[in-house]
Amino acid sequence: MxxxxxxxxxxxxxxxxxxxxxxxxxxxxxxxPIDRTDNKKERIRTMLLVxxxxxxxxxxxxxxxxxxxxxxxxxxxxxxxIEILVDGATGSHRIFREALGGxxxxxxxxxxxxxxxxxxxxxxxxxxxxxxxLPRFHMDEMTGWPKLxxxxxxxxxxxxxxxxxxxxxxxxxxxxxxxxxSYNFTVSSxxxxxxxxxxxxxETLSMLERVGWWSHLLMVLTFLNYxxxxxHFHIILAFPNVxxxxxxxxxxxxxxxxxxxEVKMMFDPSADPYAEPPPAPEGADTAPQRFGxxxxxxLTWKSILDGYTCTECGRCSDACPANTTGKKLSPRKIxxxxxxxxxxxxxxRVKNAEATDDGKSLLRDxxxxxxxxxxxxxxxxxxxxxVNNDPLEVILELRRFLVMEESKSPSELTTxxxxxxxxxxxxQFAQADRLNWANED
Amino acid sequence: MSEKIKVPTMAExxxxxxxxxxxxxxGCSGSFDDRAKKITKAxxxxxxxxxxxxxxxxxxxxxxxxxxxxxxxxxxxQMSAMQNIMVLNGYNVEKIVTGCPHCFNTLKNEYPELGGxxxxxxxxxxxxxxxxxxxxxxxxxxxxxxxxxxHDPCYLGRxxxxxxxxxxxxxxxxxxxxxxxxxxxxxxxCGAGGAQMFxxxxxxxxxxxxxxxDDALAVTPDIIATGCPFCNTMMTDGVKNAExxxxxxxxxxxxxxxxxxxL
Ligand code: SF4
Ligand code: SF4
Numbered sequence: 001m002x003x004x005x006x007x008x009x010x011x012x013x014x015x016x017x018x019x020x021x022x023x024x025x026x027x028x029x030x031x032x033p034i035d036r037t038d039n040k041k042e043r044i045r046t047m048l049l050v051x052x053x054x055x056x057x058x059x060x061x062x063x064x065x066x067x068x069x070x071x072x073x074x075x076x077x078x079x080x081x082i083e084i085l086v087d088g089a090t091g092s093h094r095i096f097r098e099a100l101g102g103x104x105x106x107x108x109x110x111x112x113x114x115x116x117x118x119x120x121x122x123x124x125x126x127x128x129x130x131x132x133x134l135p136r137f138h139m140d141e142m143t144g145w146p147k148l149x150x151x152x153x154x155x156x157x158x159x160x161x162x163x164x165x166x167x168x169x170x171x172x173x174x175x176x177x178x179x180x181x182s183y184n185f186t187v188s189s190x191x192x193x194x195x196x197x198x199x200x201x202x203e204t205l206s207m208l209e210r211v212g213w214w215s216h217l218l219m220v221l222t223f224l225n226y227x228x229x230x231x232h233f234h235i236i237l238a239f240p241n242v243x244x245x246x247x248x249x250x251x252x253x254x255x256x257x258x259x260x261x262e263v264k265m266m267f268d269p270s271a272d273p274y275a276e277p278p279p280a281p282e283g284a285d286t287a288p289q290r291f292g293x294x295x296x297x298x299l300t301w302k303s304i305l306d307g308y309t310c311t312e313c314g315r316c317s318d319a320c321p322a323n324t325t326g327k328k329l330s331p332r333k334i335x336x337x338x339x340x341x342x343x344x345x346x347x348x349r350v351k352n353a354e355a356t357d358d359g360k361s362l363l364r365d366x367x368x369x370x371x372x373x374x375x376x377x378x379x380x381x382x383x384x385x386x387v388n389n390d391p392l393e394v395i396l397e398l399r400r401f402l403v404m405e406e407s408k409s410p411s412e413l414t415t416x417x418x419x420x421x422x423x424x425x426x427x428q429f430a431q432a433d434r435l436n437w438a439n440e441d
Numbered sequence: 442m443s444e445k446i447k448v449p450t451m452a453e454x455x456x457x458x459x460x461x462x463x464x465x466x467x468g469c470s471g472s473f474d475d476r477a478k479k480i481t482k483a484x485x486x487x488x489x490x491x492x493x494x495x496x497x498x499x500x501x502x503x504x505x506x507x508x509x510x511x512x513x514x515x516x517x518x519q520m521s522a523m524q525n526i527m528v529l530n531g532y533n534v535e536k537i538v539t540g541c542p543h544c545f546n547t548l549k550n551e552y553p554e555l556g557g558x559x560x561x562x563x564x565x566x567x568x569x570x571x572x573x574x575x576x577x578x579x580x581x582x583x584x585x586x587x588x589x590x591x592h593d594p595c596y597l598g599r600x601x602x603x604x605x606x607x608x609x610x611x612x613x614x615x616x617x618x619x620x621x622x623x624x625x626x627x628x629x630x631c632g633a634g635g636a637q638m639f640x641x642x643x644x645x646x647x648x649x650x651x652x653x654x655d656d657a658l659a660v661t662p663d664i665i666a667t668g669c670p671f672c673n674t675m676m677t678d679g680v681k682n683a684e685x686x687x688x689x690x691x692x693x694x695x696x697x698x699x700x701x702x703x704l
């Protein structure tokens with residue numbers, strides 16, 4: 001009976017997770033195509049360094065180490081989860097213990113030590129978030145859900161670690177009572193007797209152990225299904241996101257394909273301006289594309305993936321010259337906006353299979369013109385992002401839409417455009433005077 | 442320097458059946474901005490002194506399109522680029538040295554896909570080459586013992602990972618190179634990039650160039666060095682704003698090298 005309940009719970013939990021992942025994947029696919037499959041070796045290397053090795057985190061060693069504790073504890077605890085799954089389904093108890101012997105003791109002890117370290121990190125992070133008032137955790141975009149989200153996950157981590165120690169601690173005392181020997185797990189062999197040593201009754205102990213065990217399982221399933229609605233999805237998405245990151249020099253901005261075709265034609269005297277455009281390849285999207293981006297589906301899928309991967313850490317905004325001098329622009333907000341808008345548009349598309357437009361867009365409903373024009377394209381945000389996000393690319397695409405589709409730009413920039421076009425310089429100097437400096441003293 | 446250096450154009454060289462080792466891409470600032478013209482002249486002095494056979498495009502040069510591209514006007518950028526590429530390819534240009542990191546980045550990274558493939562270096566890299574192959578000899582001279590801090594231009598540093606060339610040149614001056622708290626990959630922008638140079642900043646509580654100048658002032662330098670005419674303008678304004686222009690100079694690496702080598 002209890003096995004069946006267990007199996008339903010686990011299948012339900014994983015099923016819901018799979019459903020949410022599928023939903024997010026289809027939201028990411030709202031984006032335009034971009035090929036990031038080249039250079040596999042370099043991509044794997046970058047992924048190992050930046051995502052797995054957390055290279056960029058280590059520029060700030062203390063938070064990096066604390067973060068690493070939580071991260072490693074999280075990964076390693078999953079080994080224990082495998083045992084829980086097998087035990088739960090078959091009704092066994094610590095099924096791997098017999099087979100693995102001393103290694104099992106080592107493994108569980110390792111998990112326990114890491115859990116303690118993770119607990120230390122959790123408290124430090126809670127204090128840092130709520131008491132230290134680091135500016136990057138208190139910007140405008142970090143109110144409401146994002147703020148709660150940042151704290152919630154830390155509470156969950158705390159509860160999870162408590163469950164582990166209730167489970168192992170009670171089991172330790174129980175085992176001692178029933179078999180006269182300890183499991184010798186590093187932490188619970190002393191915390192167990194400390195907490196539950198006074199409990200004489202075997203039934204109560206066994207119940208405590210079950211409570212720990214089930215709560216642990218429930219926490220893991222809750223956590224799993226919390227991920228897709230949280231910035232904590234980065235623990236999974238960081239890997240593909242870094243793998244597919246831009247490997248070119250950061251200074252290089254893409255040359256827009258559609259513009260290349262048109263400009264080449266203007267410069268080619270033999271081109272026939274009235275010629276039929278070449279037939280689109282089979283299955284290609286034939287709707288004329290916008291220049292630049294007004295909404296998330298004008299961005300590449302990689303930009304949307306960036307949004308979902310964003311950890312809301314604010315390292316980008318902390319380094320952003322515009323943000324640190326009080327401008328409205330915050331690259332973190334840009335990434336969060338992309339994600340939130342992708343969620344909204346995705347929901348709309350699911351509900352209204354026919355209608356593809358909900359009358360809203362990333363530009364203006366989420367990101368204002370003021371924000372976009374404050375960017376100096378300095379790449380500090382890209383440099384700092386621990387998961388290799390590229391907020392600058394989104395800003396550039398929004399600018400492209402404003403300028404090329406709506407002819408909207410700050411008036412001084414419009415003047416600059418005119419000058420470049422007519423004089424070959426951003427200022428109003430004649431091209432004929434370009435060499436005058438050579439004859440001056 | 443007493444005699445005026447003759448600056449040959451590509452057109453003149455080609456007419457006399459010659460071709461230069463490098464094309465010096467002056468850039469719009471370097472051509473028109475009074476302060477930046479001094480940097481241009483310093484680069485010319487260095488090229489001349491090292492007997493580098495160089496030429497400029499002169500009136501055939503036009504904006505690379507960088508500010509248009511960063512501001513979102515891809516059409517204008519590509520039109521400018523195509524025009525320049527036709528001129529450059531017409532002269533069979535192979536190597537280009539630029540006086541500006543923005544020109545450098547655009548020519549090097551964005552032109553190839555449009556048909557303009559050249560070997561492009563920034564002037565600080567070229568100076569490093571000249572020092573490395575012994576063509577340029579400098580002794581401390583005027584800068585001996587001076588405290589110099591280098592402000593990394595975004596499109597040289599983060600944009601193209603060039604951090605060492607300008608620093609190496611500064612070290613040749615027997616000067617004390619001091620780093621700002623935010624330097625190299627963490628260097629703060631001067632505030633001019635992304636076409637900000639040509640417009641008023643958005644509303645905020647501080648100008649970016651003041652923020653950056655504060656970084657520099659914090660290390661009490663004698664000289665703030667940079668490698669970009671825009672950064673130069675921004676930092677110069679910042680120093681003036683702090684009323685420190687009598688004690689702190691803002692100079693391009695090329696200017697210091699030219700002065701130290703007594704050119
Ligand atoms: S590129 Fe733009 S958004 Fe990113 S840090 Fe620089 S100014 Fe801020
Ligand atoms: S974009 Fe990157 S640096 Fe910025 S908040 Fe998100 S994860 Fe952090």
